Amino acid sequence: MSGHESTYxxxxxxxxxxxxxxxxxxxxxxxxxxxxxPKNLNYWYIFGGVxxxxxxxxxxxxxxxxxxxxxxxxxxxxxxxxxMRDVPxxxxxxxxxxxxxxxxxxxxxxxxxxxxxxxxxxAPREVLWIIGxxxxxxxxxxxxxxxxxxxxxxxxxxxxxITGLFGAIPLVGESLQTWLMGGPSIGNQTLQRFFSLHYxxxxxxxxxxxxxxxxxxxxGNTNPTGVEVQDIEKDTVPFHPYYTVKDAxxxxxxxxxxxxxxxxxxDVLGHADNYVEANPLVTPAHIVxxxxxxPFYAILRAITFDLGPIDAKxxxxxxxxxxxxxxxxxxxxxxxxxxxxxYRPVARQFFFGFVAVCLLLGWCGAANPDDPVIPxxxxxxxxxxxxTVDGAPASSSYxxxxxxxxxxxxxMASLPAAAAPSLEVRPAxxxxxxHLSLILTVMYFGFFAMLFxxxxxxxxxxxxxxxxxxxxxxKKAQSGNAVPAE
Amino acid sequence: xxxxxxxxxxxxxxxxxxxxxxxxxxxxxxxxxxGWPFEGxxxxxxxxxxxxxxxxxxxxxxxxxGMKLLSYRNLGEKGGPFYDPAYPNPNDNxxxxxxxxxxxxxxxxxxxxxxxxxxxxxxxxxxxxxxxNDAAARAANGGALPPDLSVITKARHGGASYVYNLxxxxxxxxxxxxxxxxxxxxxVYETVIDMxxxxxxxxxxxxxxxxxxxxxxxxxxxxxxxxxxPNYGGDPRHAPPGGFLxxxxxxxxxxxxxxxxxxxxxxxxxxxxxxxxAWAGDPKMQARKEVGLATMVYLGLLAIxxxxxxxxxxxxxxx
Numbered sequence: 123m124s125g126h127e128s129t130y131x132x133x134x135x136x137x138x139x140x141x142x143x144x145x146x147x148x149x150x151x152x153x154x155x156x157x158x159x160p161k162n163l164n165y166w167y168i169f170g171g172v173x174x175x176x177x178x179x180x181x182x183x184x185x186x187x188x189x190x191x192x193x194x195x196x197x198x199x200x201x202x203x204x205x206m207r208d209v210p211x212x213x214x215x216x217x218x219x220x221x222x223x224x225x226x227x228x229x230x231x232x233x234x235x236x237x238x239x240x241x242x243x244x245a246p247r248e249v250l251w252i253i254g255x256x257x258x259x260x261x262x263x264x265x266x267x268x269x270x271x272x273x274x275x276x277x278x279x280x281x282x283x284i285t286g287l288f289g290a291i292p293l294v295g296e297s298l299q300t301w302l303m304g305g306p307s308i309g310n311q312t313l314q315r316f317f318s319l320h321y322x323x324x325x326x327x328x329x330x331x332x333x334x335x336x337x338x339x340x341x342g343n344t345n346p347t348g349v350e351v352q353d354i355e356k357d358t359v360p361f362h363p364y365y366t367v368k369d370a371x372x373x374x375x376x377x378x379x380x381x382x383x384x385x386x387x388x389d390v391l392g393h394a395d396n397y398v399e400a401n402p403l404v405t406p407a408h409i410v411x412x413x414x415x416x417p418f419y420a421i422l423r424a425i426t427f428d429l430g431p432i433d434a435k436x437x438x439x440x441x442x443x444x445x446x447x448x449x450x451x452x453x454x455x456x457x458x459x460x461x462x463x464x465y466r467p468v469a470r471q472f473f474f475g476f477v478a479v480c481l482l483l484g485w486c487g488a489a490n491p492d493d494p495v496i497p498x499x500x501x502x503x504x505x506x507x508x509x510t511v512d513g514a515p516a517s518s519s520y521x522x523x524x525x526x527x528x529x530x531x532x533x534m535a536s537l538p539a540a541a542a543p544s545l546e547v548r549p550a551x552x553x554x555x556x557h558l559s560l561i562l563t564v565m566y567f568g569f570f571a572m573l574f575x576x577x578x579x580x581x582x583x584x585x586x587x588x589x590x591x592x593x594x595x596x597k598k599a600q601s602g603n604a605v606p607a608e
Numbered sequence: 609x610x611x612x613x614x615x616x617x618x619x620x621x622x623x624x625x626x627x628x629x630x631x632x633x634x635x636x637x638x639x640x641x642x643g644w645p646f647e648g649x650x651x652x653x654x655x656x657x658x659x660x661x662x663x664x665x666x667x668x669x670x671x672x673x674g675m676k677l678l679s680y681r682n683l684g685e686k687g688g689p690f691y692d693p694a695y696p697n698p699n700d701n702x703x704x705x706x707x708x709x710x711x712x713x714x715x716x717x718x719x720x721x722x723x724x725x726x727x728x729x730x731x732x733x734x735x736x737x738x739x740x741n742d743a744a745a746r747a748a749n750g751g752a753l754p755p756d757l758s759v760i761t762k763a764r765h766g767g768a769s770y771v772y773n774l775x776x777x778x779x780x781x782x783x784x785x786x787x788x789x790x791x792x793x794x795x796v797y798e799t800v801i802d803m804x805x806x807x808x809x810x811x812x813x814x815x816x817x818x819x820x821x822x823x824x825x826x827x828x829x830x831x832x833x834x835x836x837x838p839n840y841g842g843d844p845r846h847a848p849p850g851g852f853l854x855x856x857x858x859x860x861x862x863x864x865x866x867x868x869x870x871x872x873x874x875x876x877x878x879x880x881x882x883x884x885x886a887w888a889g890d891p892k893m894q895a896r897k898e899v900g901l902a903t904m905v906y907l908g909l910l911a912i913x914x915x916x917x918x919x920x921x922x923x924x925x926x927x
Contacts, residue, residue: 161925161926161927162927200676200677203677203758203759204677206892207677207682207891207892213892213895213896214896214899217896359925359927363921364921364922364925367914367917367918367921367922368918368922370914371911371914371915371917371918374907374910374911374914375911377907378904378907378908378911381900381903381904381907382904384900385896385897385899385900385901385903385904386649386897386900388896389762394762394763394764394765395763397759397762397763397889398755398763407833502845503845505843505844505845524843527842527843527845545844546844547837547844547845593926593927594926597926
């Protein structure tokens with residue numbers, strides 16, 4: 123299954139015996155030791171290994187946390203705090219697990235952007251890419267379910283928003299929402315099922331990861347040139363020790379960053395409101411998901427208009443799910459035969475634009491949709507006196523400094539009491555986050571459309587003949603005139 | 609295209625700075641001028657201050673605010689304010705026992721005849737709750753529920769600085785003016801504050817006399833998230849930052865008498881109690897930073913070793 127000839131020779135009688143019955147050592151040898159890997163992989167290729175470590179860390183810490191956690195609306199919040207106070211090194215387990223989710227997503231985003239840049243989704247790796255998208259979807263579900271468990275204010279009200287999305291689906295929405303929550307509203311039964319599923323899904327992820335690695339080992343890795351391996355001798359090195367040591371170095375550097383968060387800023391990625399126990403009667407002023415879901419939250423809220431029979435809420439939900447669904451069909455959107463963006467100068471610019479769009483969408487997701495994007499550009503707010511003339515509402519507006527206020531006051535005083543005047547501050551119109559979100563949403567989908575268009579008539583740079591030759595050329599350029607080998 | 613990339617990078621940088629000031633209309637909590645001793649990668653709680661803070665909590669705050677996630681034994685645990693290395697088990701620490709015994713609690717377990725009797729607390733007991741339940745707490749506080757303080761510094765933007773600024777941020781009593789008026793034959797008592805005399809507002813201080821009306825049973829504080837516009841007599845575009853809360857100013861000079869001779873000024877008591885609450889919310893902070901340092905050194909050395917292993921293994925491979 124690994125697509126290369128097995129070089130394993132059983133050394134002992136037991137190994138020979140086992141090899142005829144279950145060639146598991148041969149399998150491990152072929153996939154993890156001798157697997158031929160392109161020699162030109164750069165540091166953007168370490169995130170597969172980083173993600174495997176993240177998954178293992180989350181499962182191990184999660185299993186231990188589950189031994190101490192209490193899935194009940196009365197006890198969940200206190201039990202999480204008890205883990206941090208009374209369980210030996212419970213604070214460490216809990217902070218690794220909560221920050222680990224963020225690290226997992228950080229790594230998966232870098233892994234996905236790497237795949238986008240080097241065309242890892244193109245033939246013959248479409249299935250590999252799609253399994254990866256399935257893993258990403260499972261990760262989002264798992265993270266969302268897990269965020270519910272501390273039973274803080276953001277847990278509760280965030281879950282309310284997300285389960286509410288299913289309620290927007292026509293005809294079946296309401297029943298579906300009730301079915302998910304296990305009742306008419308979020309309660310103990312919801313918390314218990316979320317806990318059960320939060321424990322289940324990581325193992326589904328682990329299963330999908332095995333498929334992902336299988337699908338990787340049939341065609342083999344891509345590489346920064348996008349040129350397939352032609353000569354195993356010249357183009358590749360065995361996975362061990364070459365990539366075990368390189369990945370291990372990358373993983374440890376990643377863990378250092380991880381440890382900075384765990385030990386020195388354990389709550390910085392969370393939200394203060396989640397240290398307030400959930401209270402259905404008090405809604406936080408500003409409900410936001412965790413940072414890694416913010417871009418999708420921005421797309422959800424960007425749609426504020428109805429389209430024919432589809433109302434704004436449903437349209438937002440459709441766009442949000444479409445923004446993930448589009449990744450599944452990406453292999454057929456991109457019409458270019460050249461894999462690596464390195465040789466696609468036009469598409470490359472659009473790729474960097476896409477990265478910026480994703481980051482900016484995250485910014486929009488964190489902001490209040492009605493706030494101005496650049497407050498300095500917003501004009502002065504105006505004072506509006508609202509009153510009634512013979513029962514009909516009327517208003518008059520004042521702009522300016524202190525004299526505007528005096529004028530408004532004088533006008534109010536001149537009105538009869540029956541006019542019931544009241545003073546209101548009306549902010550000047552501004553370019554708000556909901557406008558920016560809409561533009562960015564269009565750009566997000568536009569990127570995939572552009573991949574289709576650009577690929578049809580694009581002038582690409584000449585591809586190297588082989589991995590081996592491109593490595594030699596880069597080496598020469600480097601020693602020649604210190605041009606950074608890209 | 610190049611300009612587009614520069615523009616995108618600039619906007620991204622803006623996005624990160626934008627995230628920094630997401631909080632609403634309240635004044636930013638800067639904390640005490642000298643900062644906190646527990647900040648930074650080697651910062652520790654000032655044990656004497658945390659001890660004094662416990663006294664402030666016990667004598668002032670605890671009449672309304674519970675701390676249900678804490679037990680008296682926590683006070684004597686490693687990193688706690690009354691930790692004594694001679695008593696690794698805080699339940700044996702006579703000082704902690706005495707502190708616990710100062711509180712009379714309803715026993716959480718029934719006695720021989722099935723009754724829940726009143727008894728002095730032991731180190732194993734949870735902090736005494738001032739009210740039997742939320743309804744009783746609301747009834748005693750004009751409908752407002754005093755929040756539990758166990759993790760208050762983690763549950764508010766600004767943490768200990770927020771607590772410190774809130775407690776010291778109230779207008780001085782001398783600024784409160786009582787107004788009595790007749791409305792439809794009924795006497796109405798109102799409290800107003802002249803914002804032009806309120807020095808703590810800094811740049812938000814109006815030049816002209818403009819009054820802020822305090823709703824009945826509510827107190828103005830510039831650090832409390834909220835909206836003052838409906839209650840402000842002046843230009844609503846320049847309404848003062850902050851909002852109203854049901855807790856009035858609690859600290860007055862000399863409200864507690866510190867046994868270590870420290871002068872109990874308002875800012876000293878606020879500083880001590882904020883630090884006590886920071887410890888209560890994050891009692892394992894010092895252990896965390898110690899393990900963190902060891903982890904960093906270990907991972908740093910491992911990274912260096914792996915880097916040289918990588919260089920050595922790849923030395924004969926062009927890549």
